Amino acid sequence: MMPGLAAWLDAHPDVTAVPGTDLYVVATRPRATDAAMVQGCLVANGVPAAVDGANLAQAYAGAVMALGGVRVMVAAPYLQQAVEVLAAYERGDFALDDGVDVGVESDTSANSSR
Numbered sequence: 001m002m003p004g005l006a007a008w009l010d011a012h013p014d015v016t017a018v019p020g021t022d023l024y025v026v027a028t029r030p031r032a033t034d035a036a037m038v039q040g041c042l043v044a045n046g047v048p049a050a051v052d053g054a055n056l057a058q059a060y061a062g063a064v065m066a067l068g069g070v071r072v073m074v075a076a077p078y079l080q081q082a083v084e085v086l087a088a089y090e091r092g093d094f095a096l097d098d099g100v101d102v103g104v105e106s107d108t109s110a111n112s113s114r
Helices: 005-011 032-044 054-059 076-091
Strands: 023-029 050-052 070-075
Touching: 005 076, 023 032, 023 076, 032 050, 032 054, 032 070, 032 076, 070 076
Parallel strands: none
Antiparallel strands: 023 070, 050 070
């Protein structure tokens, strides 16, 4: 357990514990795709993260937030890093500029008969 976890959680009321586990909800999203993007961003920055409620969101899209939303969770040792990564994500630090060339996959099958 992280030293001073109780005080840290008091300072971050948006982070909630998952009862009976060492997991904490660091983000809630209305769509499974949005939660997967947040999870991927965390994982890419060295924070193991899990998504809960994705199937529920797809089955009950209109009511998912009333049911708790799609939750992104991390273990206690990663809380501080997760909150920092999420803050950077929300600021747009990981966003691509509109002019960035992400490459286009070419269709080489049309030229394969030559």
